[in-house]
Amino acid sequence: MTIKLYCFGESGNSYKAALALELSGLDWEPVFVDFFAGETRTPEYRAEVNEMGEAPVLVDGDFRTSQSGAIQAYVTEKSGKFGGKDRDENYDIFRWVLWDNHKLSSMAGLTRFLMNFLPEDKRPKDVIGFNLGRLKAAYGTLEAHLEGRDWIVGDGITNADLSCCGYLFYPEPFGFDRSEWTNIDRWLSNIENTPGWKHPYDLMPGSPADRA
8 A cells, every 4th residue: 555645845844754765665646735725724634634723744544744854764663664774863963853853953943934935024034044053053052963984873764854954944044054063964975875864855856946
């Protein structure tokens, strides 16, 4: 049975789930969520797809879950990929997924939205400035951790990598220039060179060009 992923191309959180599915080799297909037309905020979406009013959402037969970290964990359970080699590595992966959700992706996603997807006269400059400072600190943490490492945990790609890279391939400005972060840039190249890797706008339906 084909796994369905409710997602849209502009969503870094959707990308984390879609990339895990794509690299896992599992049979899956995207279901476009028209976020910018307000689909996730409709009563129908909350009743039929996700009560939290968010994407991504994975549906595999009778099984359904949302939140990228939970979806990645399901992909690992089903495919045997992207987990650690032992208990210590599995907890370290979990630690980095939680760190990403709190410190990196939450700030990157919000800041990218405020800087690019709101009308220019409605962009809160003080909030954006504060977020950019938080993001710089998060990039610094990741940069330091990747010194001498090819991957965040262990010797191969795991959910830690798939989570932390979620927003870092997007072209829109949100305070990240990979050329300024040598270790992050090298690590992102490792992900790009993984067989089956695709850019978010190539992997999922929906991009800013569709609304241009």
